Amino acid sequence: MDFVSIRIITGDVARLVDFYERATGARAVWATEDFAELRTARATLAIASTRTVALFAPGCAVAADNRSVITEFLVDDVDRVHEDLTGTGADAGVVAEVVAGPATMPWGNRSLLVRDPDGNLVNFFAPVTAEAAARLAR
Numbered sequence: 001m002d003f004v005s006i007r008i009i010t011g012d013v014a015r016l017v018d019f020y021e022r023a024t025g026a027r028a029v030w031a032t033e034d035f036a037e038l039r040t041a042r043a044t045l046a047i048a049s050t051r052t053v054a055l056f057a058p059g060c061a062v063a064a065d066n067r068s069v070i071t072e073f074l075v076d077d078v079d080r081v082h083e084d085l086t087g088t089g090a091d092a093g094v095v096a097e098v099v100a101g102p103a104t105m106p107w108g109n110r111s112l113l114v115r116d117p118d119g120n121l122v123n124f125f126a127p128v129t130a131e132a133a134a135r136l137a138r
Contacts, residue, residue: 005044108132
């Protein structure tokens with residue numbers, strides 16, 4: 001078995017795709033107006049419309065209602081991402097709710113925690129110790 005993706009259900013696919021494209025620099029591949037994927041070297045973030053929920057089981061997922069999952073992106077420079085997402089950096093205009101500004105965690109990652117436009121938690125992080133870098137090496 002191999003973990004390959006996570007899917008976010010949303011009422012506004014275009015808005016969420018725009019946020020993640022601008023935040024990550026990855027470009028979405030659209031299958032339909034109700035489904036797009038942002039592919040990275042390690043995993044895929046799928047973004048799907050609430051209309052797709054009924055294809056699985058009606059009511060099984062609710063858009064903008066997550067309070068337990070944090071989607072994480074490994075980045076080169078956490079502080080630059082913070083600047084970009086707060087509208088002060090080179091990619092000004094992307095505005096995110098900052099939950100916790102850039103900080104170095106006890107496990108050796110520098111981390112920035114924000115909410116996407118649907119309120120989902122997103123962590124942008126980079127290892128800053130040799131031990132943290134070694135954990136991420138595959």
